[in-house]
Amino acid sequence: MREQQWVGIDVCQKYLDVYVRPKGKLFQVSNNEIGITQLVQTLMAIQPELIVLEATGGMEINVAIKLAEAGLALAVINPRQARDFAKATGTLAKTDAIDAKVLAHFADAIRPEVRQMSDESSRQLEDLVQRRRQLSEMITAEKNRLRGKTNLIQSNINEHIEWLEKRLKEIESQINKAIALDDNWRQKMKLLTSVPGVGEVVAITLISSLPELGQLSPKSLSYLVGVAPLNKDSGKFRGKRRIWGGRAKIRCVLYMAALVAVRHNPVIKDFYERLINQGQLKKVALTACMQKLLIFLNAMMKNNSYWQPPLIN
Numbered sequence: 001m002r003e004q005q006w007v008g009i010d011v012c013q014k015y016l017d018v019y020v021r022p023k024g025k026l027f028q029v030s031n032n033e034i035g036i037t038q039l040v041q042t043l044m045a046i047q048p049e050l051i052v053l054e055a056t057g058g059m060e061i062n063v064a065i066k067l068a069e070a071g072l073a074l075a076v077i078n079p080r081q082a083r084d085f086a087k088a089t090g091t092l093a094k095t096d097a098i099d100a101k102v103l104a105h106f107a108d109a110i111r112p113e114v115r116q117m118s119d120e121s122s123r124q125l126e127d128l129v130q131r132r133r134q135l136s137e138m139i140t141a142e143k144n145r146l147r148g149k150t151n152l153i154q155s156n157i158n159e160h161i162e163w164l165e166k167r168l169k170e171i172e173s174q175i176n177k178a179i180a181l182d183d184n185w186r187q188k189m190k191l192l193t194s195v196p197g198v199g200e201v202v203a204i205t206l207i208s209s210l211p212e213l214g215q216l217s218p219k220s221l222s223y224l225v226g227v228a229p230l231n232k233d234s235g236k237f238r239g240k241r242r243i244w245g246g247r248a249k250i251r252c253v254l255y256m257a258a259l260v261a262v263r264h265n266p267v268i269k270d271f272y273e274r275l276i277n278q279g280q281l282k283k284v285a286l287t288a289c290m291q292k293l294l295i296f297l298n299a300m301m302k303n304n305s306y307w308q309p310p311l312i313n
Helices: 033-046 061-069 079-088 096-109 120-145 151-180 183-193 200-209 218-225 248-264 266-277 282-303
Strands: 006-011 015-021 025-030 050-054 074-077
Touching: 006 096, 015 033, 015 096, 025 033, 025 096, 033 061, 050 061, 050 096, 061 074, 074 079, 074 096, 079 096, 120 151, 120 200, 151 183, 151 200, 183 200, 183 282, 200 248, 218 248, 218 282, 248 266, 248 282, 266 282
Parallel strands: 006 050, 050 074
Antiparallel strands: 006 015, 015 025
16 A cells, blocks of 8 residues: 655745655756656655645745646645644744744644636736736825925825826736636636625636635635634633634735625625624625625626626525
């Protein structure tokens, strides 16, 4: 019987530290095309049950893509998960080699779900959407800096705002062209924007940054995004339920969609008012609306159906 093996990969800019459990084998390759090719060949030979690496601001993308293309089981996890796991197992020291060993142990003990890597066009769309968000934030920041400044500085800031707005329009044009050229994305846009409260920005963000929409159960998706309230109870103590973790950028656009929906979407509006009448705080009620809206969108994507309140509610 073949022995099960688990692999942890610590990613940095120049190197990939790799640990194979339970063999205890530790090795290092360069984080470039040659090193990644060597790594893929080595792991293909041993066929591990699961490979785990952390999301490290994009440095992990190349190796993750190559491993996934080779058909190897791969999970990219949040660094906080790995660090919390290390502390829980008494591993307080932190080096690249130790981190690789922790990730291999995490793969063996926790066995996180393997999710399919996005294709090249999806990653490009996500980059465009992220850049759009960055430009919008910079424009807002510059507008906030106008207050109380002299005319000379205001002129300088206004010039920068004008330049940023031009770049923003260019990015938005690229996003629209990308959506228009893809039949699948175009259909998803039509489905999502059929919901009162869901505009183009929300829909594009969901398409690019939440490919699991329509693929997971409502409960799993709520936990993935971070809109599912988590218990905080111990013995007789009953703490307040709070949302935690998940994908912050998805929660941001869901929040904006929920703000619009509680005014213009009859189903969400009735749900919100019912919670308020029951004594819920507005913030709590709005969070519940975010989750409900996400569940609706998930069902629509799963069934490839447009917004139909009598059938969905």
